[in-house]
Amino acid sequence: MTKKKLTGKTTVKSYEPTIYDAPAEGPTLTEVHIRETFTGDIEAESTVRSLQAERADGSASECGMQRVMGTLDGRRGSFLLQNEGTLTRPVLRCTWFVVPGSGTGELHALRGEGGFEAELGKQGTWTLEYWME
Numbered sequence: 001m002t003k004k005k006l007t008g009k010t011t012v013k014s015y016e017p018t019i020y021d022a023p024a025e026g027p028t029l030t031e032v033h034i035r036e037t038f039t040g041d042i043e044a045e046s047t048v049r050s051l052q053a054e055r056a057d058g059s060a061s062e063c064g065m066q067r068v069m070g071t072l073d074g075r076r077g078s079f080l081l082q083n084e085g086t087l088t089r090p091v092l093r094c095t096w097f098v099v100p101g102s103g104t105g106e107l108h109a110l111r112g113e114g115g116f117e118a119e120l121g122k123q124g125t126w127t128l129e130y131w132m133e
Contacts, residue, residue, distance in 0.1 A: 008040015
């Protein structure tokens with residue numbers, strides 16, 4: 001198995017947070033819908049759904065799932081990324097991995113892991129170390 005590290009940027013096209021549970025005490029739960037583009041070693045469009053548990057100080061824990069559709073290192077297809085991380089306003093830092101069995105087209109055997117750092121709702125940087133099974 002040969003692994004290769006990819007890098008690039010993401011640019012958020014839309015960022016739509018919706019609070020769905022705001023108790024009098026404890027973290028507020030928010031669902032966020034995001035549309036973004038990847039540039040660099042991945043040229044793609046992506047749709048994201050994430051859940052955030054925001055504390056009173058504005059920091060949060062986050063988890064999410066996204067579908068990436070385009071080219072990865074010159075191979076066309078789509079795949080899912082699952083992520084988890086922390087928000088320390090305004091910066092979101094997450095690790096992610098390719099969901100096994102989620103690749104399509106030339107990415108059908110894709111596996112990988114990495115992460116990203118982004119200013120909430122804006123541009124970010126990402127890494128992905130990938131391999132094919």
